[in-house]
Amino acid sequence: MKKFDKDRLILGLAGPALALVVAVALTSLVLLVSGRDPIEPYQIMFDSASYVDVQVLIINQAGTYYLAALAVAVGFRMNLFNIGVDGQYRLAAMVAALVGANVGLPGPLRIALIVLVAMLVGALWSGIAGILKTSRGVSEVVSTIMLNAIATSLVAWLILPKNFGVQPAGSNNLTTGDIPESAWFPGLSLGPEAGEIYGFTFVAVACGVIYWFVLGRTRFGFDLRATGASESAAQASGVDAKKMVLTSMLLSGAVAGLVGMPTLLGDTHTYSIDFPAGIGFMGITIALLGRNNPVGIALSALLMAFLVKSSASLDQHGYEKEIADIMQGLIVISVVVSYELVRRYGLRRQQQKVGEELAAGGALKTEKEEAAL
Template identity: 60%
Template sequence: MKKFDKDRVILAIGAPLLALVAALVITSGVIGVTGKDPFHAFYVMLDFGIKSDSQVWIINKAIPYYLAAVAVAIGFRMNLFNIGVDGQYRIAAFCAAVLGGALTLPGFVQIPLILLVAMAVGAVWSGIAGLLKTNRGVSEVVTTIMLNFIAASTIGYFLQDGRLAVKDGNLFHTPDIPASSHFFTIPTTPDPIDGTLILAVVTGAAYWFVLGRTRFGFDLRAVGRSESAASASGVSVKRMVVTSMVLSGLVAGLVGMPTLLNKSFNYGTDFPAGIGFTGIAIALLGRNHPIGMALGALLWGFLERTGTQLEFEEYAQEIVGVMQGVIVLCVVIAYEVVRRYGLRMQQRQVGEQLAKQARKREKKAEVSA
């Protein structure tokens, strides 16, 4: 049985508590500068956010955010910055939508096929950056940014009438996926919860198990901590870099599935963009932990939902964006401050133990003499 470590528990609680207090203080100051009452703003957000329709909206909104955060976190654990999740999920959703709209198969066949195609396309698109990094030394940040632009341009070329899209008013979109291939919903009042919530839960569980409970996950984290040490222990660094990028892209391919299979049922010019960049913020907010990222995704959805209500109360519409940025910065800074404090505390404890042992040896030497 592990010994209870009081100092470790205090540090674990202190970091999020410090971040919460700092975020509230800074946000209150920003709202106060605009001439508005910050406490009334918090009351409005809380009152509107706990309504049943808001809760369903927040959960549905958090699903793709969580998937994007997991995709980013896989790279972070490997010390890689996959900034291309946005392009990966968009090109994956587009290819999956084209396939889904072209086929009319039973749902139990077509839905897994759509998911597999999305994951495969995302994995290939991200794997390009991994191969370029290991074979040519090109930074994954540069390549994934460029691949974002290539993905957007590719989609723009094919998403035209007469190519792979049809015109619907002012919009262009791929042919609709048949009703038999729509993902199920979870009945709730007043609106249903998207069934792709199950997909997010399974993805989070797989992320936790593979990275935290397997030899592969240990090797991946070891390479992220120290490539030279991992290489000396027999781990192929190049293989782990490519594999982690492929896995990150594979999960990124699922980011567009909640929208495609539960809402739009096609890929059009109004398909959500920017979720990949939101995933970066949520991965930082959740400290790459599956539960932390889930809470971060829900918080992000809560802020977006309640921010619309603040506008009706004549608060500046930019307040929500400021809140989101402040929260992420406070979390990152607070955890770093607590980490450094904990490190100094450990160093002091080790120093005290060494000094105590040295005094004991001196006493023994005196007795022997």
């Protein structure tokens, strides 16, 4: 049994490791073909990450990425592809910011209300896709893509000054108004030069623990994973497959609603037209690379945050910071290919082990027969 677990662990690590090696090799090849040094950009990025302030930026970004990846992973464990995390978290952040700026409550209660509103909005928006899938059989891939576009337009309309938006004096930006300082989520200050680690980053870690426990150690998590593996088998064992699909989409959306909270409560304290976008799609990459495992997702989130934040200094040395974007794209492609290669190798390895065990069993049986004679 221990040997089997060891093999499974090795195979689990082989996929991400192979994807990273291939992505680095291909990125270096692109640099070499374009007449650039294939090694120096990596040295610059590692040197940049050695500064404490950049490390804080990486940790804060990783916390946001981690929440986005968890939202995607909840759907993946149910065999659902929730591409709508990007629209869900932006709409949730916008509505939560409006509530936070306009509802008069003491600081802790206001923070709790902001977080609750964000989770509810995210869950309701993803629940639309869940209802369409369970009642009409609409693919969640199609519906969540369309809901992303609708969310973008809805946010743009809501933030207009004639509706709920506020245009600061002398600025072309539009915001939802500032959340009072009493409702800012406290963080961990590392000094004036290093900056502050968002307090919600630690909430992201707690969400990872909850994800691990609920999906891996509860009956609900077992039913969810079983339904994702085979709806017919789950129904035969008494699980309501449609209910599990809808529940999974609601949970995925609720977690997606938290994605904007580290930035909203720890940095901007308002929602504006330049609020970070595209994090939901990054979450898909991280969930794939981390294989839906909370620890693997955490490491993948740190890797992607490192690429994003450390690449900012590349243009100061004559390199385009889009090199990091190239590597991220290559990682996505490499993940798909490497996981398939590892899966096929694992199958061959299992067949080989079964053949060896059968051969060993046949030899033992022959020896016993000879001894009996």
